[in-house]
Amino acid sequence: RFAAARPRFGYRRLGLLLRRGGLEVNHKRLWRVYLEEGLVVRRKKRKRKRLAAADRAARPELTGPNQRWSMDFMSDGLRDGRSLRLLNVVDDWSRFCPVVEVDLSLSAQRVIRALERARELYGLGLSIVTDNGPEFTSRALNEWAHQRGIELIFIRPGNPIENAYAESFNGRVREECLNQHLFDDPQHARELCEAWREDTTRSGRTRRSEDSLPANSWLCTRTGMPARVLRRCPRAPAARQPAPPVRTLQPTPVWEATTGPNLGAGSGRPPASQRRSGCVLLLLASHRNIP
Secondary structure (H helix, E strand, C coil): CHHHHCCCCCHHHHHHHHHHCCCCCCHHHHHHHHHHCCCCCCCCCCCCCCCCCCCCCCCCCCCCCCCEEEEEEEEEECCCCCEEEEEEEEECCCCCCCEEEEECCCCHHHHHHHHHHHHHHHCCCCEEEECCCCCCCCHHHHHHHHHHCCEEEECCCCCHHHHHHHHHHHHHHHHHCHHHCCCCCHHHHHHHHHHHHHHHHHCCCCCCCHHHCCCCCHHHHHHCCCHHHHHHCCCCCCCCCCCCCCCCCCCCCCCCCCCCCCCCCCCCCCCHHHHHHHHHHHHHHHHCCCC
16 A cells, blocks of 8 residues: 555655554565565666767966865775775875875765865865765865865866876876785775875975975974975075086197108108108007098
8 A cells, every 4th residue: 555655665665654654564574575566666767968078178287286186096905805995185286195095985074084184284285186986076075175265176077087197196006005015904004005105205206395395294304494494495406517528539640741840851751750650640540440
């Protein structure tokens, strides 16, 4: 009777109506009866609406850090077979990674908490490029970005090349970190991924400028200088090495002329000493292929 009155109700909602009517029925038995009576709701397959191909808009050229970020998810596994997810965020201009979030599952709220942690240390980008995943298109992330004044740039579906900075960074994470370790648990994965992120920053794989140094950055810790001093320090130009001198071979004449003070009187020929030296020079010149 309930199924005839509400043909679009599934077995769970029908079971709720039965319990409200005072009839307690096990959900397994209800599902069995539901199948035997042929009450399964048939879902209509929606035809995908074909949309015209959208033009790829040109993005403005970047001139400094924290202008545009890109973020994307990655997947890996633990030793016991459980799946592991990673959220990578990278600055498009400096290639600096402000955060790598690692856990068994990452919801939109975890994405927001990771971005807030990055904001406290490094600031936030004016815009963030993402794909069309459910975590990025959620209402929670949309409201957070609106409150922070951040523009969310979604790439076209099926075009991961439009998020090229994040895809390139994912390849580095896979090759240099994930493929080199076998993780025991999520905490172990967090420690190794964070150690790799800090080592990447220290090893100069990014091109961060001194204008974006946080107060507790690794450069301040190593040099013992406050960030406000390091921000004012001009970047020393690279020393140019002097070019090595070019050795040129000067042609040595066998003799200067047929007449002169060193020639024999009225002979028109050089003396015997100059003739002998001239023969030696000719032999050396022919041996070294000097014209």
